[in-house]
Amino acid sequence: ENIFDRSRMAPKTPIKNEPVDLSKQKGCTPERNPITPVKLVDRPQPDPWTPTANLKMLVSAASPDMRDREKKKELFRPIENSEQSDTPESLQYDMVDDSTVDEFEKQRPSRKQKSLGLLCQKFLARYPSYPLSTEKTTISLDEVASILGVERRRIYDIVNVLESLHLVSRVAKNQYCWHGRHNLSQTLKTLQEAGELQYGELMTFFQHKEQDLEYKFGERKKETIPDSQDRSLLDFSEPDCTSASANSRKDKSLRIMSQKFVMLFLVSKTKIVTLDIAAKILIEETQDTVDHSKFKTKVRRLYDIANVLTSLGLIKKVHVTEERGRKPAFKWIGPVEFPGKTDELRGHSPTSDPLPGTQRGPCAPYQICAAGKQRFTRHASFNGAQPCEGTRRKVSSEPNSPREERQDEYCSKMINLAAVCRQKIEEDTRNPSITSPLSLLPVPGDSDFCVNPLPQAVFPVVQADVPSLSLPNGISSQALHPSTPAASKTENGKPTLLPNQPFLCFPSSSLFMLCGGLQENNLRETLPTAGDVGNRRAEAQAAVPSAACQKRGSHKCASLSAPVDDEEPAAKKQTMEQSAVPLSLAVPKKPFESPKAESTPGSGCTSAEHLEAFHLDLASPAAPEAADSEPTKPLDSQEQEKWSQNKDPGEPSPGREHISKENANQPFLPQYLYVQPTAGLSSFNFLFSANQAPGAISLAASQLPSLSIPCVMVPSAALASFPLVCSPTITSPLSPVPDGSFSAATSMNFSMSGLASTTPVFIGTTAVVTPKVSPTPSVDPQQPAHPTLHLSPVLARSCGAVKLDSPVCMGHPVTLLKLQQPSSTPLTPKSIRPARHEAFFKTPGSLGDPVAWKKNEGNQTRNVSSVQRRLEISSTSPD
DNA sequence: CGATCCCGCCACATT
DNA sequence: AATGTGGCGGGATCG
Numbered sequence: 001e002n003i004f005d006r007s008r009m010a011p012k013t014p015i016k017n018e019p020v021d022l023s024k025q026k027g028c029t030p031e032r033n034p035i036t037p038v039k040l041v042d043r044p045q046p047d048p049w050t051p052t053a054n055l056k057m058l059v060s061a062a063s064p065d066m067r068d069r070e071k072k073k074e075l076f077r078p079i080e081n082s083e084q085s086d087t088p089e090s091l092q093y094d095m096v097d098d099s100t101v102d103e104f105e106k107q108r109p110s111r112k113q114k115s116l117g118l119l120c121q122k123f124l125a126r127y128p129s130y131p132l133s134t135e136k137t138t139i140s141l142d143e144v145a146s147i148l149g150v151e152r153r154r155i156y157d158i159v160n161v162l163e164s165l166h167l168v169s170r171v172a173k174n175q176y177c178w179h180g181r182h183n184l185s186q187t188l189k190t191l192q193e194a195g196e197l198q199y200g201e202l203m204t205f206f207q208h209k210e211q212d213l214e215y216k217f218g219e220r221k222k223e224t225i226p227d228s229q230d231r232s233l234l235d236f237s238e239p240d241c242t243s244a245s246a247n248s249r250k251d252k253s254l255r256i257m258s259q260k261f262v263m264l265f266l267v268s269k270t271k272i273v274t275l276d277i278a279a280k281i282l283i284e285e286t287q288d289t290v291d292h293s294k295f296k297t298k299v300r301r302l303y304d305i306a307n308v309l310t311s312l313g314l315i316k317k318v319h320v321t322e323e324r325g326r327k328p329a330f331k332w333i334g335p336v337e338f339p340g341k342t343d344e345l346r347g348h349s350p351t352s353d354p355l356p357g358t359q360r361g362p363c364a365p366y367q368i369c370a371a372g373k374q375r376f377t378r379h380a381s382f383n384g385a386q387p388c389e390g391t392r393r394k395v396s397s398e399p400n401s402p403r404e405e406r407q408d409e410y411c412s413k414m415i416n417l418a419a420v421c422r423q424k425i426e427e428d429t430r431n432p433s434i435t436s437p438l439s440l441l442p443v444p445g446d447s448d449f450c451v452n453p454l455p456q457a458v459f460p461v462v463q464a465d466v467p468s469l470s471l472p473n474g475i476s477s478q479a480l481h482p483s484t485p486a487a488s489k490t491e492n493g494k495p496t497l498l499p500n501q502p503f504l505c506f507p508s509s510s511l512f513m514l515c516g517g518l519q520e521n522n523l524r525e526t527l528p529t530a531g532d533v534g535n536r537r538a539e540a541q542a543a544v545p546s547a548a549c550q551k552r553g554s555h556k557c558a559s560l561s562a563p564v565d566d567e568e569p570a571a572k573k574q575t576m577e578q579s580a581v582p583l584s585l586a587v588p589k590k591p592f593e594s595p596k597a598e599s600t601p602g603s604g605c606t607s608a609e610h611l612e613a614f615h616l617d618l619a620s621p622a623a624p625e626a627a628d629s630e631p632t633k634p635l636d637s638q639e640q641e642k643w644s645q646n647k648d649p650g651e652p653s654p655g656r657e658h659i660s661k662e663n664a665n666q667p668f669l670p671q672y673l674y675v676q677p678t679a680g681l682s683s684f685n686f687l688f689s690a691n692q693a694p695g696a697i698s699l700a701a702s703q704l705p706s707l708s709i710p711c712v713m714v715p716s717a718a719l720a721s722f723p724l725v726c727s728p729t730i731t732s733p734l735s736p737v738p739d740g741s742f743s744a745a746t747s748m749n750f751s752m753s754g755l756a757s758t759t760p761v762f763i764g765t766t767a768v769v770t771p772k773v774s775p776t777p778s779v780d781p782q783q784p785a786h787p788t789l790h791l792s793p794v795l796a797r798s799c800g801a802v803k804l805d806s807p808v809c810m811g812h813p814v815t816l817l818k819l820q821q822p823s824s825t826p827l828t829p830k831s832i833r834p835a836r837h838e839a840f841f842k843t844p845g846s847l848g849d850p851v852a853w854k855k856n857e858g859n860q861t862r863n864v865s866s867v868q869r870r871l872e873i874s875s876t877s878p879d
Numbered sequence: 880c881g882a883t884c885c886c887g888c889c890a891c892a893t894t
Numbered sequence: 895a896a897t898g899t900g901g902c903g904g905g906a907t908c909g
Binding site: 110111112141152153156157160173174254293296297300301 | 897898899900901902903906907908
Binding site for chain 1: 882883884885886887893894
């Protein structure tokens with residue numbers, strides 16, 4: 001496109017020409033581009049960066065003109081358009097600013113020329129990415145609008161998104177302060193954490209939600225949901241409690257939406273988020289409804305946001321190929337890891353961020369975030385120091401922090417997710433053709449590997465021995481039924497449970513696997529410094545994300561050193577509760593308010609607790625068996641084969657390029673496996689957090705089974721109502737530690753297998769998968785057991801991406817290719833075999849649970865679930 | 880024809 | 895009430 005523009009535009013119509021350059025950048029290299037200010041450069045006058053003064057000067061000068069121009073613009077436009085290429089006239093106006101530009105500036109602005117993305121680039125070009133702390137640059141909306149020749153409205157669109165990332169902050173009426181990217185990493189980190197929490201928990205929550213749904217379904221969801229969430233999450237800016245609330249609800253949209261959108265990326269293992277999914281997730285209220293119109297509007301907004309993010313070089317557009325076809329999606333190409341805040345402000349140090357969660361301290365329902373933040377910092381404004389001084393103060397009038405709301409929010413979110421899932425499911429069921437995976441993180445088309453349909457058979461589902469686990473069942477019965485009875489039926493099988501196994505598997509058609517957690521959790525933990533230990537802890541925590549949260553909240557980092565211990569007890573307790581747990585699920589709501597669970601003080605956490613319990617239950621059962629169950633199914637050999645092909649080949653693969661890359665990436669990121677519902681499985685969704693396993697496992701094994709559970713399988717029916725969720729968080733922690741380094745993910749499993757719960761097993765699989773993938777190109781990182789890997793799959797991924805960056809990460813090529821050839825793509829494994837399975841197991845060996853393996857073996861006979869397959873594959877590498 | 884998303888009306892918030 | 899903000903979605907343009 002850009003190219004086009006150039007050819008055309010450049011020559012003729014200069015107006016945009018400046019932009020033109022930009023456009024190029026943008027188009028061509030979104031990743032990096034943005035920062036550098038291309039645009040103005042030419043201009044004689046100002047420099048974009050330094051020139052505050054100049055700029056101002058210019059602006060002031062220009063603005064009037066510009067303004068006129070805008071006004072006139074209408075007039076012009078027509079003209080321009082008509083003339084398009086030729087009209088020099090327009091130049092005049094433009095000229096003002098860009099003398100250089102030329103004459104033709106205006107000519108016809110094609111739509112692209114006027115695109116928000118381009119506009120954003122121009123906007124960004126005006127300011128230094130990393131302004132000196134001292135100078136704060138203030139941005140006058142009018143001025144900028146006039147300079148850029150657009151209506152103010154458009155500037156708002158840009159600024160709102162930038163504000164959500166803290167690149168700017170509103171100082172006053174028409175004034176914004178430019179902060180640049182100094183805090184970006186921090187912000188992202190915060191968002192990631194928040195995202196994990198929120199979404200992660202949500203995921204976990206889902207159970208509760210289900211319950212809630214029952215009640216709320218009808219009513220509440222909507223009510224509560226709305227704003228509060230936003231704030232909590234978003235408010236980043238106002239550290240204080242004040243929260244933006246003041247801001248009025250309105251802020252909800254773009255800003256919040258933007259943050260949420262970013263969170264999805266950060267939480268996503270694949271780093272790819274499809275628009276529709278994002279839209280659905282972001283539509284809080286109506287879960288099910290999802291009016292079309294609303295959805296449509298949401299998507300529109302997402303495009304706006306995506307344009308800005310693209311200009312920032314944080315995401316790029318890609319297409320995900322799913323069963324149905326390609327879907328527009330965006331891939332995160334920004335930083336994935338946020339080690340300390342990388343950049344941070346110049347001045348400030350630490351800072352905390354503003355994330356959303358913080359405020360809620362009290363309730364902190366989710367929020368772990370809060371906890372994390374605490375650590376980092378003070379509540380104060382995160383940026384506090386920002387260059388701009390007062391800038392950030394926001395309007396906040398009063399904060400309302402509705403904690404409760406948050407909970408509600410969660411609920412609402414959960415609901416949404418559930419709704420989304422449900423819808424999809426329904427759709428799928430109804431329209432087989434349609435079936436789309438709900439998965440949040442669908443596998444990117446690119447990565448072929450991503451999606452795989454699992455044969456139902458695959459999971460024989462096993463429930464954990466813990467009958468109690470039932471949660472699903474129970475829950476399902478309760479909550480689910482109402483909403484999704486039909487699906488439920490599948491459950492009929494109630495899923496077969498396997499004793500021991502922690503999981504529930506329902507035979508349903510499609511499976512989705514989502515991996516939520518990011519390592520991020522770890523990050524939070526990081527505080528603790530205890531590096532390793534911390535990690536472990538994290539892991540443990542991770543295992544029980546929510547729980548962890550709570551815990552954290554309660555005691556912060558428990559003992560890093562002996563985190564486990566703490567946890568254990570907790571775990572036990574939990575377990576105790578667990579018994580109830582299943583029920584608890586039903587109970588859920590309370591959790592919110594009442595932390596009854598022993599520990600958690602924070603009501604907010606409660607949910608987590610539940611989860612934990614839940615997990616525990618699952619876990620407790622028997623790991624080993626679980627393993628069997630899960631792995632066992634060697635479903636379709638075919639699939640396996642496919643996998644194998646894909647994977648294995650991955651390295652070898654011809655597609656290597658793209659495919660391999662992705663695979664590689666994925667492996668790293670084992671976070672989620674998304675399985676599309678293919679034919680059979682359409683009904684089910686699975687979420688796995690790749691990460692989880694490791695840490696969780698260990699813990700779990702020892703005592704907290706719950707933790708271990710990485711995956712939850714829910715019957716489609718249940719899903720219908722809710723999406724499955726696994727707390728991703730869990731995984732993450734582990735990863736770091738990991739020993740297993742070679743693959744955190746893998747490790748997870750293994751360890752898990754050994755001990756812990758079966759669940760882990762699953763997880764492991766996922767993890768495994770990734771590894772396997774890794775083989776490919778970039779992959780290496782993992783295998784080697786690089787620490788990085790451990791840290792977080794995600795990170796790893798990111799790393800990979802980074803490293804690979806261009807190639808892999810970018811993967812454009814790859815992506816494209818894949819897209820094109822989805823079918824051909826590797827996804828399908830073919831040749832996988834039991835042998836591998838074995839191997840896989842072996843890998844885990846490190847973990848050492850023979851048992852699990854054995855089981856596997858036994859299972860092998862069965863079909864292996866796709867998951868397993870993956871595992872297998874991955875596993876191969878490990879050894 | 881579906882994907883994008885510009886444009887600007889208009890409601891709500893702030894001054 | 896004026897002006898700032900920004901939700902929202904029609905409908906144009908792109909691919």
